[in-house]
Amino acid sequence: QVQLVESGGGLVQPGGSLRVSCTASGIIFRIAAMGWYRQAPGKQRELVASITSRRNTNYADSVKGRFTISRDNAKNTVYLQMNSLKPEDTAVYYCNAGVNGVDYWGKGTLVTVSL
Numbered sequence: 679q680v681q682l683v684e685s686g687g688g689l690v691q692p693g694g695s696l697r698v699s700c701t702a703s704g705i706i707f708r709i710a711a712m713g714w715y716r717q718a719p720g721k722q723r724e725l726v727a728s729i730t731s732r733r734n735t736n737y738a739d740s741v742k743g744r745f746t747i748s749r750d751n752a753k754n755t756v757y758l759q760m761n762s763l764k765p766e767d768t769a770v771y772y773c774n775a776g777v778n779g780v781d782y783w784g785k786g787t788l789v790t791v792s793l
C-alpha cells in the first residue's frame with residue numbers, strides 16, 4: 679500500500695521560513711518523480727515544485743528564488759524549504775509521487791502565513 683505522509687506545516691509570519699517534508703512508503707522512491715502542490719481556499723490545486731529521479735527541478739514562477747525542493751532517497755523523503763513566505767503562500771500543501779505513470783497523493787499539510 680502506497681502512503682505519502684506530509685509534515686511540517688504550521689503558522690508562520692510573513693517573511694519567515696518553513697520546511698515541509700513528505701515520507702513515502704510502498705513505492706520504489708528512488709525512481710519516483712516527486713512534487714509539491716498547493717491549494718488555497720477557493721482556488722485550484724497548482725504545482726509548486728517538482729524533482730525528478732535524476733534531481734532535475736522545476737518551480738512555479740511565483741516561488742522561484744524563494745522555495746527549494748530536495749530529496750533524500752535514503753530516507754524516502756522529499757522536502758520543500760520555503761523562505762520569504764508571503765500571505766499568498768497560505769494553502770494546503772500536498773505531496774505527489776509519480777511512478778510508472780501512476781500518481782499518488784498525500785493528505786496534505788496546512789501552511790498559514792499570517793501575522
